[in-house]
Amino acid sequence: MSLPTDYFVDRRRLRRKLGWWRLAALIALGVAGLVAVVRLGGADSADKLTPHIARLELQGVITGDDDTIDMIKKIGESSQTKALLLEIESPGGTTTGSERLYEEVRRVAEKKPVVAVVGTVAASGAYIAALAADTIVARGNSLVGSIGVLFQYPNVSKLLNNWGVEVETIKSSPLKAAPNGLEPTSPAAREAVASLVADSYAWFKGLVRERRNLDEAELAKVSDGRVFTARQGVPLKLVDLIGGQREAIDWLVANKGIAKDMPVREWKKKSSLERLGLVGGAAGLARIAGLDSIAGLLEKSILLERSGELDGLLAIWQHSAAN
Incomplete structure (x- = not known):
């Protein structure tokens, strides 16, 4: 018994459709792989292949870790990065780590403009990092200094x-x-x-x-270990401008020839669970869920990991908070 012609036509159509789906799946897999490589590649991501201002966050205790230094080096070497916004939120850290960070930022500043943008605090070793920038911008109530x-x-x-x-x-x-x-x-x-x-x-x-x-008299006023608000810091020459990212970009446009509409691209370290925020995020979710004991353990694990990196002399601002 011979099969009808329509049967063979339908089979041929089904095979053709299956081939297209297989091709589409392979293309999708390739695109997904490319996206993964781009995301994990940091400096090679697609949005960094066009001219931009790099934004790099410097948070927490400064240890001069290799991941931070490598990221700063990549920013300095990137031909598409026209300027660096160094967003600082730190009480300081080790003197050696701060020195290493300062020297690496200065190398970038030799090639392209760098602006330090202070959040809540850039004290002690974090202020050392800010010193490496061409100019320092901070909110009026930001804390700077703690020179000691x-x-x-x-x-x-x-x-x-x-x-x-x-x-x-x-x-x-x-x-x-x-x-x-x-x-x-x-x-x-x-x-x-x-x-x-x-x-x-x-x-x-x-x-x-x-x-x-x-001069020596001006230095003596600011180097007794205390912190200053940015408003106090402007006349003391510790801070150049009051403001944030917008004011930093305006300064780059006015003084360094950066295009006003140049996009700002985030440069992030993604090499560990802590840097991805998973540990801190889990602690936050535990707090919201009322699991304070679990949140405390997660937070302590971060502190213990960091404490092992704080050997030697410290350039760090310490304060006591009320319970």
């Missing part, structure tokens, strides 16, 4: 004595591993640490003097 260096360590020697615990140490010289917090700090150890702090403090003040064009 500290070295902190807990001393539990009295507590150990109360419990009858004695830590015995054999070391090559009196200042080896001193101070260590397990024994009273000797005058020699205190003097040695004080010399480290003084050296880094002199370096910090030198940056402020040079970058903000201050």
